[in-house]
Amino acid sequence: MPNQKPQAISGVSASVENVIRIEYPSIASTGLGKMLGSLYNSMPLQFGTVKLSYLLFPLPTAPLGLIPYTLLKLAGQRYILTNRSMQKWASLGSRLLSQVALSQVAEVLVEQLPGQEFYKAADLELLAADGAPLMRLEGVKRAEVFRQSILEARDALMQVESSLATIQARQPA
Secondary structure, three states: OOOOOOOOOOOOOOOOOOOEEOOOHHHHOHHHHHHHHHHOOOOOEEOEEEHHHHHOOOHHHHHHHHHHHHHHHOOOEEEEEEEOEEEEEEEOOEEEEEEHHHHHHHHHEEOOOOOOHHHHHHEEEOOOOOEEHHHEEEEOHHHHHHHHHHHHHHHHHHHHHHHHHHHHHHHOO
């Protein structure tokens, strides 16, 4: 124990992959969810600050919304951001579906599709330096916030790798 170097941030190590954030897609990632979201925003007439369509449609269509919600929980995905990668996992169990190293991510685009506005959700597209799509995260709630988390994790990783390379270069051979 006395020979162990203290960590700069407690519980975080440059050599270990740590989870930063976990997100589950909303029903805005499904066709039925987007259709319901479009219906809920279909009437611009407002009573005070509430749209008329918010008063008329959500309660009668709530059972329809339960269908994609249940399917997403049982057979959907979850998105896990770590200090090294962005990962897609099955929502239940421990099956990794896909993974992209943060060092490959050059940009993260936010695309809000029709029907996702009601849920305050959007799709995120992770792009490589050449503009090629690496991964798409569908129906992410507060997508701008998650986008910022991905970019900050990527930037932190790049700074750590640069610092470690500088330190290694200083080491006597």
